[in-house]
Amino acid sequence: MTIEPLLKYMSNYIDLTSDEVVFLESKITVRKYLKGQYIVQQGDICKFSCFVLSGCTKTFYMDGEGQEHILMFSIEDWWTSDMGSFITQTPADFNIQCLENSELVMFSYDIIEDLYREIPKLERFFRQIIEKAFVASQKRIVRNFSLSAKDQYLYFRDQYPLIEQRIPQYMIASYLGITKEFLSKIKSQLILEQ
The missing domain is CATH 1.10.10 (Arc Repressor Mutant, subunit A)
Structure with missing residues (x-):
């Protein structure tokens, strides 16, 4: 398993020691999905925050009439998750589906909490990427209005x-x-x- 793209991405925010990298590698899962497979479905609890190593996903909401409303796409070096469900561990509002065969680094809720305790700088890292995602979401809302x-x-x-x-x-x-x-x-x- 190679998580080199993730480590490179993280190095833009924090510096990890070799021991911290080894610990991080011991805690995460890398999983392959086939085109069409779901990472999470509406109503299920989102158990992972995922970093895309390869492939492409879409995050969407399915309304009562069966109409799909796409919120975002994720490709290499991007993150994907139903953040509201993941953070609160409550049922997901969104579906995340692979548009291509995809390989993801998966951080479970419990593992992230372990990582925060063992490598405190990871808490800063995840805070920064969540802040960036929040700002991007806010800017998208403004673009939709304006x-x-x-x-x-x-x-x-x-x-x-x-x-x-x-x-x-x-x-x-x-x-x-x-x-x-x-x-x-x-x-x-x-x-x-x-």
């Missing part, structure tokens, strides 16, 4: 070019809160403007 669908798509395309190449257009439309037909119209309009 930008046109076209501008939201342009922002998505500019910020996440690697994701756009890997997922179907109807999922991008769901993420943007528009129909796939409207997204096609936006893309056609952008081509004409070039």
